[in-house]
Amino acid sequence: MQKFVVTGGTALRGEVRIAGAKNAVLKLMAAAALTDAPVTLTNVPKISDVTILRETMTDLGFHVRRVNGDTLTISAGAPEWLFVPLEAAMKMRASFMLLGPLLTRFGRVIIPNPGGDRIGRRPVDLHVMAMEAMGAEIEYRNGYYFATAPNGLHGATVAFPQVTVMGTENTLLAATLARGTTVIQNAAQEPEVDDLIALLRAMGAQIERTAPDRLEIQGVPQLSGAEHRVIGDRLEAETFAIGAAVTGGEISLTGVDAGHMGAFLDVLERMGVPHRTDVDGALTVGSAGSYAPVDVETAPYPGFATDFGAPLVVLMTQADGVSSIHETIYEDRLEYTAELMKMGAVIEVLDERRARVAGPVDLHGREVQIADLRAGATLILAALAANETSIISGVEHVDRGYEQVESKLVALGAQIHRIDA
Ligand code: EPZ
Secondary structure, eight states, X not given: OEEEEEEOOOOOEEEEEXXXXXXXXXXXXXXXXXXXXXXXXXXXXXXXXXXXXXXXXXXXXOEEEEETTTEEEEEOOSOSOSBOOHHXXXXXXXXXXXXXXXXXXXXXXXXXXXXXXXXXXXXXXXXXXXXXXXXXEEEEETTEEEEEOTTOOBOOEEEOSSOOHHHXXXXXXXXXXXXXXXXXXXXXXXXXXXXXXXXXXXXXXXXXXXXXXXXXXXXXXXXXXXXXXXXXXXXXXXXXXXXXXXXXOEEEXXXXXXXXXXXXXXXXXXXXXXXXXXXXXXXXXXXXXOBOOOEEEBOSTTSBOGGGHHXXXXXXXXXXXXXXXXXXXXXXXXXXXXXXXXXXXXXXXXXXXXXXXXXXXXXXXXXXXXXSHHHHHHHHHHHHHSSSEXXXXXXXXXXXXXXXXXXXXXXXXXXXEEEEO
């Protein structure tokens, strides 16, 4: 077990290169299982979720090699078995992304009910519904889904009752090799979904976004290999942006498309956090003496990302008045507020989804515990804004999705280091 020791109070200044997006790369890796030809991904982040999926795919008998640091080449020839181990699923929900590709290409797979972050109930019924609509037979026994489609999958109309990012992506992957046309209604619009579509098209898939929330896929008999660069991680970029604002600093972010951060930049605008996009595409976020309070509701893209509700609350603690956050995607994602309150935040939790945050307050160094990935980013940000030293446990959650977080922060002037505990 490791901990972060963070002494706050230093303004973060400088430039940081944003890594490839966690929520894109895991699906791009799963897409490589659709073909036996090599798929090469560049700008792959060095995060533990990539390592877990890499080990899982290797365990299936696929060849996954990291070359030159940020390049990953996957050759998914004949698998040794079509069984995804429970261990992978317990560590990472994205392991379920192997359902669509393995089922559509090989006609069967046994895959466990996935785990992932503790942010409320996270069923996979919509993934299962989509595969069944495409002709799969799926039985759930002892924690595993036994999925078969002996004659392959066929096209179908899949109308999601609510927006699901990975549900949309799993359906997309399955539909690329299904017979006929698949239509996904109420499809997710996240930039990471479009990044997956870009790779699939490069592999020869026929996919059109015929309306912002409607995807049409014409199945093809087989896909080829391709090379693809993973998009920059907008959530990592937003984390550093808040770091600049809460420490009174200024940070330039490169390697990320500010166009993917519209809802977030809109909130910065409303709060009075200075920011600009330079001609070379770098996004610079600064700080001001005081910030306006805001009311924010999370929503599927292009709305304000649920993953960024918690880090934004740190900025809200520095606003001049009462802000509010309304989490609409998950039913239990406010657990981090208890840790923030230990550090001096004044937060009234109204129910499982709603909280009011009063500011401005001085945050204090404390011993706190990370419960999930984004709560980790949140507590690091709060510790950087505090004037004392904090000790943060649960570092492994942060390593899932942030590449070298402490060395990037140290380069910006932060006092943070990792200790074995
Ligand atoms: C993706 O998870 C992200 N993960 C999550 O990021 C993110 O919080 C989430 O999308 C929402 O934006 C990855 O991309 C790897 P959903 P996903 O299906 O696709 C319900 C992070 O911090 N639902 O869009 O699993 C579900 O419970 C993480 O990086 C069903 O009811 O999320 C939730 O309430 C954590 N049945 C809502 O839909 C289903 O079958 C949206 O979830 C599927 C989902």
